[in-house]
Amino acid sequence: MTVSPFERKLVGIFPRSRFHSERRLLASLMQLYPVDFSPEGEVGFDQMDAAVFFSDENLLSSRAFEQGVSSFVFRRSSKTIGLEANASVSFSDHHIIHPAFRNARITLGSANQAAELNPAEGDSTVALCDSLRLWLFRSNGSAELHTVATELPTVESLLWEYLRPDGWLAPLPLLHFLRRVTADIGWSPAPQRACFMFDDPNLHTARYGYLDYASLAAHARVHNYHVAIATVPLDAWYAGRRAVDVFHGNPERLSLLIHGNDHTRNELGCACTDGDALRRLAQALRRVARFERKTGLRVERVIAPPHGGCSESVLAQAPRVAIEALCTSAAPLARCLNQTRLPLDFGLLPAWFGPGNCPVIRRWDLVYGLMPLRLAAFLDQPIIAYGHHRDCAEGFGQLAEIANQVNTWSETAWTNMGTILRGNYRIKRDTELMHVQMCSRHVHVPVPEGVSHVAVHADSAPGRISVASSDGPAEECTPGVPFHVTSPRSLRLRMRSFEAIDPVTVRPPAYRVWPSVRRALSMGRDRLLPIVRNSRPSVAVEFHSAKLAGNQRQ
Numbered sequence: 001m002t003v004s005p006f007e008r009k010l011v012g013i014f015p016r017s018r019f020h021s022e023r024r025l026l027a028s029l030m031q032l033y034p035v036d037f038s039p040e041g042e043v044g045f046d047q048m049d050a051a052v053f054f055s056d057e058n059l060l061s062s063r064a065f066e067q068g069v070s071s072f073v074f075r076r077s078s079k080t081i082g083l084e085a086n087a088s089v090s091f092s093d094h095h096i097i098h099p100a101f102r103n104a105r106i107t108l109g110s111a112n113q114a115a116e117l118n119p120a121e122g123d124s125t126v127a128l129c130d131s132l133r134l135w136l137f138r139s140n141g142s143a144e145l146h147t148v149a150t151e152l153p154t155v156e157s158l159l160w161e162y163l164r165p166d167g168w169l170a171p172l173p174l175l176h177f178l179r180r181v182t183a184d185i186g187w188s189p190a191p192q193r194a195c196f197m198f199d200d201p202n203l204h205t206a207r208y209g210y211l212d213y214a215s216l217a218a219h220a221r222v223h224n225y226h227v228a229i230a231t232v233p234l235d236a237w238y239a240g241r242r243a244v245d246v247f248h249g250n251p252e253r254l255s256l257l258i259h260g261n262d263h264t265r266n267e268l269g270c271a272c273t274d275g276d277a278l279r280r281l282a283q284a285l286r287r288v289a290r291f292e293r294k295t296g297l298r299v300e301r302v303i304a305p306p307h308g309g310c311s312e313s314v315l316a317q318a319p320r321v322a323i324e325a326l327c328t329s330a331a332p333l334a335r336c337l338n339q340t341r342l343p344l345d346f347g348l349l350p351a352w353f354g355p356g357n358c359p360v361i362r363r364w365d366l367v368y369g370l371m372p373l374r375l376a377a378f379l380d381q382p383i384i385a386y387g388h389h390r391d392c393a394e395g396f397g398q399l400a401e402i403a404n405q406v407n408t409w410s411e412t413a414w415t416n417m418g419t420i421l422r423g424n425y426r427i428k429r430d431t432e433l434m435h436v437q438m439c440s441r442h443v444h445v446p447v448p449e450g451v452s453h454v455a456v457h458a459d460s461a462p463g464r465i466s467v468a469s470s471d472g473p474a475e476e477c478t479p480g481v482p483f484h485v486t487s488p489r490s491l492r493l494r495m496r497s498f499e500a501i502d503p504v505t506v507r508p509p510a511y512r513v514w515p516s517v518r519r520a521l522s523m524g525r526d527r528l529l530p531i532v533r534n535s536r537p538s539v540a541v542e543f544h545s546a547k548l549a550g551n552q553r554q
């Protein structure tokens with residue numbers, strides 16, 4: 001079977017000067033979508049699939065649109081209107097908007113300027129702020145014309161930093177446009193997956209601070225969500241019978257993953273040697289394995305690093321001890337890494353593969369509410385909102401509200417991190433050939449009827465990938481080269497680690513008293529909190545303030 005190269009669309013950039021001044025933005029978009037850009041004057045409208053107009057003084061966009069070229073226009077105006085950071089943008093239910101944004105009313109998060117848009121006959125308003133129109137859309141059957149009222153700031157760092165709860169208005173419509181332009185040739189996402197994650201709790205008793213596990217499981221069952229508890233391996237020396245029973249009785253609603261090792265300050269984010277990183281990870285896994293033997297509970301081999309940071313050494317060593325992924329926020333992770341080596345699409349794909357081919361999955365602080373979860377859904381990422389027990393000081397109502405919303409965007413599997421990772425892939429069909437892009441190290445992919453060959457893609461070129469169907473032995477495949485399959489069936493694809501090592505054989509780090517003392521103090525504080533009732537205000541479902549922007553909670 002021959003494999004044709006992946007198709008790409010050609011998008012004209014107007015005016016020509018912006019092709020150069022926006023080169024970082026355009027290079028980022030080329031990573032994110034199958035598009036190439038061409039400056040004004042290089043090719044005619046008849047050779048373009050679409051066009052982006054950073055300014056449109058000559059009304060060229062109307063001509064492009066009339067000639068069947070879908071166009072996107074940043075409307076400029078000498079008179080702009082200021083939008084306050086706490087202003088809200090209302091989206092319509094127009095079908096061109098991703099379901100996560102339809103009918104949504106979202107706080108801007110940072111001040112903006114908008115031009116005045118005057119709709120013509122045939123224009124639909126897609127987004128507005130009070131009575132000010134921000135995004136107009138029209139279609140003539142063969143092309144689309146999108147006009148937005150805001151200008152895009154020149155992208156000087158990485159694109160993910162311009163797409164956050166505290167600043168998202170300008171890039172979002174442009175990404176929508178490119179997603180639509182490439183819808184027929186781009187990757188299709190796996191079904192939507194989600195979970196809530198709470199950092200720090202352990203199973204010493206059936207309750208940790210404001211989290212009563214039995215009540216949480218019952219609430220999650222009623223409102224159809226899942227909670228993954230990121231527990232500290234240092235705490236795993238003991239588990240109370242009642243807590244263990246609740247987790248055994250509710251595997252669909254409660255699960256466990258790894259939160260650091262000792263939970264000392266930024267313990268996985270600080271610079272260390274590969275040897276130190278390996279010793280810490282191996283100790284965490286030995287502690288977790290002992291806990292599993294004693295309790296019969298599974299702890300997913302996924303690490304949520306305390307304080308969010310993770311060094312290159314930890315990322316490089318994690319797959320060696322069969323850690324499947326890291327799950328953290330983009331900002332603290334980026335601070336720990338060499339920024340110049342981060343790819344332009346960092347944080348915007350279903351996963352980023354770091355050193356050692358360790359996948360990193362993004363998660364978002366509950367304090368931001370729904371907005372970043374909408375972005376995650378839009379970017380085909382798993383939807384993961386994390387917090388701490390004190391976020392539930394006033395009950396679990398916010399979890400139900402968020403889950404109810406997320407469940408309206410798409411059919412969502414609320415599940416543990418292991419299952420989320422198994423479903424982290426994208427596919428592309430080329431009649432009988434199905435391309436699979438692995439977005440974690442181990443995925444389960446259903447092969448639908450009519451598919452005779454599968455080609456596996458892994459951007460980070462991991463070398464060896466093993467393929468097994470549920471009823472057959474594992475074989476190796478070469479990335480990008482199709483192999484024969486009989487369908488329908490399910491394939492299990494797994495990246496092999498070159499230098500796998502058994503944690504039991506790794507020497508432990510030097511013993512220190514401080515981590516146990518520090519952890520005991522933190523646990524005491526967390527357990528006392530509900531008793532002294534020093535609760536913080538409940539978390540809003542929508543984000544109303546930028547005060548926590550950039551801060552990472554423990």
Ligand SMILES: [Zn+2]
Nearest residue numbers: 199200306554
């Ligand atoms: Zn923590």
